[in-house]
Amino acid sequence: MPTPETSDVLLQEFLADPAHLTLDLSAAVARCTRALDLQHAVVYLVDLQQRHLVPQTDVASSMPVDGSLAGWAYRTQALRVEEAETGGVTAWLPLLDGAERLGVLAVHASALTSATLTRGRALASLLAMMITSKRAFEDSFVRHTRTEPMHxxxxxxxxxxxxxxxxxxxxxxxxxxxxxxxxxxxxxxxxxxxxxxxxxxxxxxxxxxxxxxxxxxxxxxxxxxxxxxxxxxxxxxxxxxxxxxxxxxxxxxxxxxxxxxxxxxxxxxxxxxxxxxxxxxxxxxxxxxxxxxxxxxxxxxxxxxxxxxxxxxxxxxxxxxxxxxxxxxxxxxxxxxxxxxxxxxxxxxxxxxxxxxxxxxxxxxxxxxxxxxxxxxxxxxxxxxxxxxxxxxx
Structure with a gap:
């Protein structure tokens, strides 16, 4: 298990590596999650009309903004935590680019500690900047956040x-x-x-x-x-x-x-x-x-x-x-x-x-x-x- 010191080194190596600039979002999430010693993390982006939170992976399902804990985190721009079905906890963190709400980040961990929350918030901040920088030219983000064809x-x-x-x-x-x-x-x-x-x-x-x-x-x-x-x-x-x-x-x-x-x-x-x-x-x-x-x-x-x-x-x-x-x-x-x-x-x-x-x-x-x-x-x-x-x- 990485120590806080080795986690810092792994994250620094990721940020210092020019190759991370060309990684797709799922690969970047996986590398950052390992570097921060988190079990698993999933990015959910809000759709164009802000009704659904759409996962950027095929192993999770969309969730309504109204009527889900993930949606509560999005609506209030605040942390929400629940017990995970597979054990441990899931922390729902808002993905914010300045004042703009992009979606939420689900961070799965064996236990909720101050270190887990700090690393989860750091990951959410980093991914929000990555998403904002990439969505202007990567159509995959646009497709995920549309629910019907656009005129x-x-x-x-x-x-x-x-x-x-x-x-x-x-x-x-x-x-x-x-x-x-x-x-x-x-x-x-x-x-x-x-x-x-x-x-x-x-x-x-x-x-x-x-x-x-x-x-x-x-x-x-x-x-x-x-x-x-x-x-x-x-x-x-x-x-x-x-x-x-x-x-x-x-x-x-x-x-x-x-x-x-x-x-x-x-x-x-x-x-x-x-x-x-x-x-x-x-x-x-x-x-x-x-x-x-x-x-x-x-x-x-x-x-x-x-x-x-x-x-x-x-x-x-x-x-x-x-x-x-x-x-x-x-x-x-x-x-x-x-x-x-x-x-x-x-x-x-x-x-x-x-x-x-x-x-x-x-x-x-x-x-x-x-x-x-x-x-x-x-x-x-x-x-x-x-x-x-x-x-x-x-």
């Missing part, structure tokens, strides 16, 4: 999307987008600099490949301006110009926002989009971010005589801001009733009051909307992006 417009748009969740010690931003395999023109983006969270939600006209291309160009123009150091008004103008130049017959509505997470100053521009919602102290602050409507992005903006406006407000610690597309509020239940703004806000408020993490609150909300639809299908794209300002207590 071409959706394939194109998803290539542009960032991780579902990003964050740091001051702020977290998380998003969901449905229908997962049949997207038309909805898209989102979020990113972090040293002091600022940047978010974008766009909704392109139509529901076809041209709509997806419109959103893709809007996101690309937004990122290009942002990475060149543009301020918010210049960034908005860059997107307008790009769409008017390259896709003059297309347009999209959008909310583009920047949050200074040191001070809580929120700046945003609303281009023909539903107004963002502000939830504070478990209450919806009615019309807090409501402003006079402006033209959609693209050619309509070029025809307007008025310049784009940028709005500002100060957030308070714990505030949650929701940016969404009208596919959310205009979704209909099986009884043909609108899901509506009040029901939407009420769900988020109850999730906040229950202490749910932001990514979990959105996961459950979008499933609630989908499950209430006839046939489980939305009539239009539905996107929600929520960010929460949570500065450290001074």
């Amino acid at each position: 071409l417009p959706s394939e194109m748009l998803r290539a542009f999307l960032p991780p579902r969740t990003i964050g740091n010690s001051h702020v977290v931003s998380t998003a969901v987008l449905e229908p997962a395999y049949e997207l038309g023109g909805d898209a989102f983006d979020h990113s972090l600099t040293q002091t600022t969270l940047h978010v974008s939600v766009v909704d392109a006209m139509g529901h076809d490949l041209a709509s997806g291309l419109t959103s893709a160009v809007a996101l690309a123009a937004c990122r290009n301006a942002r990475r060149n150091g543009a301020d918010l008004p210049t960034l908005v103008g860059s997107v307008d110009d790009a769409l008017a130049r390259w896709l003059p017959d297309q347009y999209c509505t959008a909310v583009l926002a920047q949050l200074d997470f040191e001070t809580g100053l929120l700046r945003w521009s609303n281009c023909g989009h539903p107004a963002p919602l502000l939830i504070r102290d478990e209450q919806l602050i009615t019309d807090a971010l409501e402003r006079e409507a402006e033209p959609p992005m693209g050619s309509p903006a070029q025809l307007s005589a008025s310049p784009r406006r940028t709005h500002e407000t100060m957030l308070e610690p714990g505030d949650r801001v929701l940016v969404y597309t009208d596919g959310i509020t205009e979704a209909r239940t099986r009884e043909e009733k609108l899901f509506g703004l009040e029901r939407f806000a009420d769900y988020v408020i109850r999730a906040t009051a229950g202490g749910e993490l932001a990514p979990e609150a959105l996961r459950r909300l979008i499933h609630s909307i989908l499950d209430s639809q006839s046939g489980g299908q939305l009539r239009d794209d539905a996107t929600i992006l929520m960010f929460e300002w949570r500065p450290p207590t001074r």
Whole structure:
């Protein structure tokens, strides 16, 4: 049996060996598990709609995110332990890449000790980084996390999307987008600099490949301006110009926002989009971010005589801001009733009051909307992006 010292040496040798960079995931898991003196480990990745945890091996079965201990670890981002059927224990550890939830890691050991947990957490951290680095070019990860074929417009748009969740010690931003395999023109983006969270939600006209291309160009123009150091008004103008130049017959509505997470100053521009919602102290602050409507992005903006406006407000610690597309509020239940703004806000408020993490609150909300639809299908794209300002207590 390896001692702690030899385990450290084996792990160091693995990391120092350039060959590990080309290993497939199962081989890397096996080598790391032996190096850390663990009995066995299995990686489970969450599917695209966050309903199932899919094992990356043929010797295990998928498990539901709702209704399993593994799913509990995923939902709460916390350790869960149970007795294994073959003896010993199984520790379920969340696989996290920063704030992004990838799935869970099952670590099987003869007994639960502090050393086992430390090594299991180290393995989970290492594998999360490996998965993130490889899934952009290894289709095996994508295939494992899809439950049905994806339409071409959706394939194109998803290539542009960032991780579902990003964050740091001051702020977290998380998003969901449905229908997962049949997207038309909805898209989102979020990113972090040293002091600022940047978010974008766009909704392109139509529901076809041209709509997806419109959103893709809007996101690309937004990122290009942002990475060149543009301020918010210049960034908005860059997107307008790009769409008017390259896709003059297309347009999209959008909310583009920047949050200074040191001070809580929120700046945003609303281009023909539903107004963002502000939830504070478990209450919806009615019309807090409501402003006079402006033209959609693209050619309509070029025809307007008025310049784009940028709005500002100060957030308070714990505030949650929701940016969404009208596919959310205009979704209909099986009884043909609108899901509506009040029901939407009420769900988020109850999730906040229950202490749910932001990514979990959105996961459950979008499933609630989908499950209430006839046939489980939305009539239009539905996107929600929520960010929460949570500065450290001074």
